[in-house]
Amino acid sequence: MGGDSESFNQLVLRWERPIYALAYRTLGREEEARDVCQETFLRAYRALPGFKGEAKFSSWIYRIALNLCRDWMRKKRRTPVMQAPEGIDLADLADRAAERGPVESIETLVARRQLSQRVAVAMRTLPEEQRTAIVLKEYHGLTFQEIAEMQGCPLSTVKTRLYQGLSVLRKQLVERPRVVPMAAGRVRP
């Protein structure tokens, strides 16, 4: 397979979207995610002759992408920034709603997009290890063992990271803050 660009392009076609999604959810920036995605496949192509097939191809290429994301974050000394659109373009949403057919209304799309932004912002608050573990588990379906190998930690640590990360997200996304109505005429200090 090494050196066969056509065969490799078939793999790219299969994996570019997941790798891009992983980079985007890890870095939170579209432009950088594209760069990382491109660099991932470039490195994979160069390293392909050394890939012995002992690990799954997905684990192998995810590891390359994650290392690149980590390098990028360390180099830029930045925490991931989730891009939030300045405003919601109703015309664009209307077009998308029209594409999806009459089933999904603009209101649904707006709500969906807002929820997506809320999740992105909540994920930003997590430590890198917890965020990566959740991304790999929730959005890429890796097993605990695969995540442990990728993160270089024991299986139990992965489970703990997942539990702690999900618990933080639960507080931010599921448990809504209770609004305590102020008593009439009462002045708060």
Next chain:
Amino acid sequence: MNANREPICGDPAALVGYLYGECSPDEQAALSAHLATCEQCRTDIDALQETREVLAAWAVPSGVPGVRVAVEPPHTFPSRGWNWSAVPVWAQAAAAVFIFACGAAGAAVMNLDVRYDAAGLTVRTGWGARPAAAPALDAAVDARIRAVVHAAAQQASAEASRPVRSTAADAVAGGSTPTATGAQPAAAEDVLRRVEQMLAASETRQQRELALRVSQVLRDVDSQHRSDMARIERTVSPVAGLTAEEIQEQRQMLNYLMRVSQTK
């Protein structure tokens, strides 16, 4: 939580394993039994499950980076010579015979003399008779060369204290006055050896510099090519990614690759 807590009660590893369905059947059964009695753990699991459902709403921007690997064939420069592959074989053979015949005729007319002896390969041409004084001419040239070397040796021995570079230069300059006789062959050989060393060092240095320059140029071209490709793909991919037919095709291809990769 229960007063008599079971080992799995509130255990993050057990709860997460149960949540993602990644635990042994025994653990699964034990935790299911525990959840039936422990309201705290049941609430915990339900909330985590709800959190997972909310997480599914996190969308990635549409479109794909459009990465493609292209291996460029090595550059071949168009030949400016005759394209012999376009000429029939019989015509090539006829041309070869014609050229050979012309060469033989010309050699006969010009008194072509080709000799290979102890002095090496000698090719002489000329109209009329062969030069009879060729050995005498060779001897004269040989004597002149020896005189040049001896003069250089004298210059070198006279200025032995000067740097190698100037000694060599002087030796070369001194070659124009072949007046010395009976000199020191050892010194001459030394000078020649030094000159040869200098020439060899200079040649090595030039080759190294040339290789360095070539590698720099190749690196620059490669990086420029990569950045150009990245820019082009960034420009093209959002447009390409929005086409409904292409999305459909990609889905089909994705499904196909999924099936293929799962069979491995």
